[in-house]
Amino acid sequence: MPDNKPLLVTSPLLPSLQDLSVCLSDIWKSKWVTNHGQYHNRLEETLGSYLKTDNCFVFNNGTIALLVALKLFDFKLNSEVITTPFTFAATAHSIAWNQLTPVFVDVKQDGTICPKSIEKAITDKTCAILGVHVYGTPCDVEAINKIAVKYDLVTIYDAAHAFGTEIDGVGIGCFGDITMFSFHATKLFNTIEGGCLTTPHTDLHKKIYLLRNFGISDEASVLEIGINGKMNEIQAAVGLLNLDLVAEEKKKRHTLREKYNHIFSAIKGVSVQQLPENVTYSEQYYPVFIDKEKAGFSRDQMYDQLKQKNIYTRKYFTPICTDFVPFKDYQIVTNHSNAVIDSLKSQVLCLPFHSDVTDVHLHIIRDSVTNMTYLLANK
Numbered sequence: 001m002p003d004n005k006p007l008l009v010t011s012p013l014l015p016s017l018q019d020l021s022v023c024l025s026d027i028w029k030s031k032w033v034t035n036h037g038q039y040h041n042r043l044e045e046t047l048g049s050y051l052k053t054d055n056c057f058v059f060n061n062g063t064i065a066l067l068v069a070l071k072l073f074d075f076k077l078n079s080e081v082i083t084t085p086f087t088f089a090a091t092a093h094s095i096a097w098n099q100l101t102p103v104f105v106d107v108k109q110d111g112t113i114c115p116k117s118i119e120k121a122i123t124d125k126t127c128a129i130l131g132v133h134v135y136g137t138p139c140d141v142e143a144i145n146k147i148a149v150k151y152d153l154v155t156i157y158d159a160a161h162a163f164g165t166e167i168d169g170v171g172i173g174c175f176g177d178i179t180m181f182s183f184h185a186t187k188l189f190n191t192i193e194g195g196c197l198t199t200p201h202t203d204l205h206k207k208i209y210l211l212r213n214f215g216i217s218d219e220a221s222v223l224e225i226g227i228n229g230k231m232n233e234i235q236a237a238v239g240l241l242n243l244d245l246v247a248e249e250k251k252k253r254h255t256l257r258e259k260y261n262h263i264f265s266a267i268k269g270v271s272v273q274q275l276p277e278n279v280t281y282s283e284q285y286y287p288v289f290i291d292k293e294k295a296g297f298s299r300d301q302m303y304d305q306l307k308q309k310n311i312y313t314r315k316y317f318t319p320i321c322t323d324f325v326p327f328k329d330y331q332i333v334t335n336h337s338n339a340v341i342d343s344l345k346s347q348v349l350c351l352p353f354h355s356d357v358t359d360v361h362l363h364i365i366r367d368s369v370t371n372m373t374y375l376l377a378n379k
């Protein structure tokens with residue numbers, strides 16, 4: 001039996017304390033602890049090439065980065081931003097904090113925003129589309145781009161789950177007008193708290209830089225209504241060290257994914273994420289989808305069953321944004337007869353997905369789920 005430590009859905013990737021203390025001594029000696037220090041600058045450079053985006057602006061967290069992304073374009077007050085409710089609350093909050101109106105639309109079976117529903121939701125107030133590469137699965141960037149060009153809309157992507165995702169070898173941060181990544185401790189690559197923006201538009205660089213730092217351009221002038229989005233040197237040092245560990249962790253998660261896939265291939269009614277051939281995957285989450293009719297048990301029953309064994313799964317994303325108090329009166333625009341999101345949100349369960357998951361854990365998960373099938377069949 002494993003020790004009785006609960007197994008959580010994520011576990012932060014952390015550098016060794018020895019390596020970190022070398023960096024800390026260096027930072028202490030320099031007394032340059034934040035404000036575009038050398039660790040900060042090195043992280044930006046390294047990340048730009050890692051993400052294959054040329055440019056990268058790091059932030060103190062992903063939400064502030066997304067707030068800045070939405071602020072960049074001077075959208076008219078109360079303009080509408082078409083987005084998905086199948087995401088973390090920060091996506092919708094960032095729209096609302098910019099005095100813009102989120103318009104929630106349906107998703108595709110893979111959980112990403114549905115282009116047909118986007119087109120249905122467009123009004124003369126629409127200013128932008130904010131898609132989420134949920135679980136690291138890329139949105140239909142081509143279809144979304146066509147819509148954006150046709151209706152002259154800005155395209156913003158929340159790539160909080162998609163660090164390292166590539167489409168045909170192109171970094172996911174190269175699509176759309178601007179992309180946000182989160183480096184929160186729950187994300188594969190983390191700086192404890194942190195995030196970044198990438199954009200193909202070099203003409204936006206100066207404004208991002210200004211908005212991130214109170215709008216200050218020099219000692220005597222402030223040019224924009226900025227915020228404090230700066231990443232400090234300790235965060236950046238953790239990032240630089242973690243970047244060296246990401247490849248190994250990704251490899252382990254890839255193996256874990258294959259083991260999980262093998263387990264669930266033998267269980268009726270539980271389907272796994274289908275990844276397109278041309279996509280390099282971020283290995284951020286491992287969602288499964290439980291079809292209650294076929295499996296004989298529900299997602300919630302599987303959640304409870306594993307919880308009893310000290311295995312903590314998460315129902316990402318249930319509740320969805322429109323289930324939350326601030327957005328409860330918002331409708332979901334859908335192009336389908338039944339909103340895809342309604343079935344998805346009752347089926348999805350994200351399993352523990354990180355290198356602390358052992359074969360013993362996998363056996364417990366397999367046996368618990370198999371037992372549920374058996375018990376229910378013989379009820």
Ligand SMILES: *Cc1c(COP(=O)(O)O)cnc(C)c1O
Pocket residue numbers: 061062063064087088090091132158160161182183184193194195
């Ligand atoms: C984690 C996350 C965020 C927020 O990022 P922070 O760095 O925690 O502010 C935004 N969107 C999605 C989809 C996320 O998963």
